[in-house]
Amino acid sequence: MTKTALVSGGTRGIGKSISLALKKAGFNVVANYGGNDDAARAFTDETGIPAFKWSVADADACANGIAKIEEEVGPIDILVNNAGITRDGFMHKMDVDAWNAVIETNLSSLFYMTKPALEGMRARGFGRVVNISSINGQAGQMGQANYSAAKAGVHGFTKALAQETARKGITVNTIAPGYINTDMVAAVPEKVLESIIAKIPVGRLGEADEIAQAVLYLCGPNSGFITGSCLSINGGQHMC
Ligand code: CAA
Numbered sequence: 001m002t003k004t005a006l007v008s009g010g011t012r013g014i015g016k017s018i019s020l021a022l023k024k025a026g027f028n029v030v031a032n033y034g035g036n037d038d039a040a041r042a043f044t045d046e047t048g049i050p051a052f053k054w055s056v057a058d059a060d061a062c063a064n065g066i067a068k069i070e071e072e073v074g075p076i077d078i079l080v081n082n083a084g085i086t087r088d089g090f091m092h093k094m095d096v097d098a099w100n101a102v103i104e105t106n107l108s109s110l111f112y113m114t115k116p117a118l119e120g121m122r123a124r125g126f127g128r129v130v131n132i133s134s135i136n137g138q139a140g141q142m143g144q145a146n147y148s149a150a151k152a153g154v155h156g157f158t159k160a161l162a163q164e165t166a167r168k169g170i171t172v173n174t175i176a177p178g179y180i181n182t183d184m185v186a187a188v189p190e191k192v193l194e195s196i197i198a199k200i201p202v203g204r205l206g207e208a209d210e211i212a213q214a215v216l217y218l219c220g221p222n223s224g225f226i227t228g229s230c231l232s233i234n235g236g237q238h239m240c
Contacts, residue, residue, distance in 0.1 A: 002026065002027065002028045003027055003028065003077040003078060004027070004028040004029075004030065004069075004073060004074045004075060004076055004077055004078070005022045005027045005028070005029050005030070005076070005077065005078035005079075005080065005128075005219065006029075006030050006031075006032060006066070006069060006076045006078070006079050006080070006117070007019045007022070007029065007030070007031050007032065007080040007082055008032045008056050008079075008080065008081055008082050008083035008109070008113060009032065009033060009034065009056070009082045009083030009084065010029075010030075010031030010032055010033065010049075010051070010080070010082065011031050011033040011036070011039055011040045011043040011044075011051050012033070012036065012039050012043070012182075012183070013180075013182040013183060013184060013208060014082060014132065014177065014180055014182060014208045014211050014212070015031065015080075015082040015083065016031075016043060016208070017207075017208035017209045017211065017212035018080055018082060018208075018211070018212045018215045018216075019031050019043075019047065019049050020047060020049075020212065021209065021212035021213060021215065021216045022078070022080075022212075022215070022216060022219065023047065023048075023049060025216055025220070027078065027219070028073065028074065029049050030049065030050055030051075030052065030069050030073050030076075031043065031049050031050070031051045031052070032051070032052050032053070032054065032056065032065060032083065033051050033052075033053055033083075034053070034054070034055050034056065034083060034105075035053075037053070040053065050073070052065055052068065052069060055105075056081075056083045056105060056109035056112060056113055057101070057104035057105040057108065057109055057112070058112070059108075059111075059112040062109070062112035062113045062116060063112070063115075063116045066113070066116040066117055067116065070120065075120045075124065076117045076120065076121075077121065077124070077126060077127060077128065078127070078128040078129075078130075078219050079113065079114060079117045079127070079128070079129050079130070080129075080130045080132070080215055080219075081109065081110050081113055081114065081129070081130070081131045081132060081154075082132040083105065083106075083109060084105060084106045084132065084134075084150075084151075084184075085101065085102060085105045085106065086102070086144070086147055086184060086187070087099075087101055087102050087146060087147075088143045088144055088147070088188075089143060090142070090143055091145045094145065094146065098146060099145075099146045101146075102146035102147050102150050103146060103149065103150050103153075105150075106147065106150035106151060106154070107149075107150040107151075107153040107154060107157070110131060110154060110157050111157075114129055114161070117129075118165070118170070121165075121168070121169075121170050122165070122168050122170070125168055125169040126169045126170065127165065127168070127169065127170035127171070128170070128171055128218065128219045128223075129158075129161070129165075129170065129171070129172040129173070130172075130173055130174075130175060130215050130218050130219065131154050131157065131158050131172070131173070131174045131175070132154075132174075132175055132177065132211070132215075133151045133152075133154040133155060133158075133174045133175065133176040133177075133230070134147070134148075134151040134176055134177060134178075135176055135177065135178040135179070135232065135234045135237060135238050136148045136151055137150070137151025137152040137153075137154060137155060137176065138151075138152070138155075138176055138230075138232065138238055138240055139237075139238045151176075154174055155174055155176075155230060158172050158173060158174040158228060158230070159228045162227040162228030163228065165227075166227055166228075169224075171218070171223065171224065171226060171227035172227055172228065173218050173226060173227060173228070173229050173230070173231070174229070174230040174231070175211060175214055175215060175218070175230070175231050175233060176230055176231070176232045176233070176234070177206060177211045177233050177234065178200065178206055178232075178233065178234025178235055178237045178238070179193075179196055179197070179200065179205050179206065179234070179235075179237070180205060180206040180207065180208055180210075180211060181205040181206065181207055181208065182208060185205060199237055200234070200235040200236065200237045201235060201236035201237065202235030202236055203235075204235065205235075206233060206234070206235055210233060211233055214231055214233055218231075
């Protein structure tokens with residue numbers, strides 16, 4: 001039976017590429033998005049993939065959104081926790097709102113999204129959870145104490161949950177992208193971005209589809225023995 005995949009933040013950037021790659025591979029794909037209605041409408045028009053709006057930083061909205069998808073579309077077999085934001089700033093200038101927004105959206109969301117999806121996966125004895133982290137959760141990044149902390153937390157979440165779910169046929173993995181050609185990276189000041197690209201051995205930004213293809217592999221039929229792992233895709237910028 002066709003498996004259903006939910007991609008959070010799945011209408012733009014890396015998430016859009018993930019949604020498209022999964023659809024192309026034959027999965028029944030549903031995207032979640034948080035705010036940009038125009039982009040979501042254009043995405044659905046272009047791809048035929050339905051998009052459901054809620055904030056992944058809102059626990060009740062996640063539970064309700066997932067219940068709605070399971071009722072209208074079908075049980076969620078694959079969950080890609082991709083949605084994320086930045087509120088960059090040096091620590092001495094960062095306020096508590098910028099801290100909380102990033103921790104809630106990029107880390108607490110994993111709990112809010114995965115818990116309701118997990119119940120059905122456990123009952124059916126199959127599931128794939130892929131969490132999108134970042135090189136900056138592995139290596140740290142100046143101006144991103146909030147983002148680096150949240151993304152580092154993603155790795156701990158993955159490794160703990162992978163142990164809990166392994167016997168239930170559910171794998172949980174992290175992909176840690178480096179600097180990818182998206183709106184998020186385009187927002188980095190030009191001079192700073194130039195200095196970052198200079199440190200990427202491959203000599204360029206990554207493309208969103210280069211992340212999507214790895215997600216596809218982790219969701220596919222040959223990846224059942226991969227769990228609790230982290231795949232770094234960063235052009236060699238950080239090797240671990
Ligand atoms: N590498 C090297 N130098 C950096 C730097 C970096 N990543 N970030 C800041 N600096 C330097 C600046 O060039 C500047 O140096 P000078 O004083 O010599 O010119 C100094 O640090 C202070 O920086 P700013 O003048 O830019 O200070 P600011 O307070 O105006 O802005 C900032 C600080 C908002 C953090 C800004 O520097 C910035 O946006 N930096 C980029 C942070 C970053 O990498 N974000 C990643 C976003 S993409 C993402 O998160 C996706 C992913 O997972 C990879």
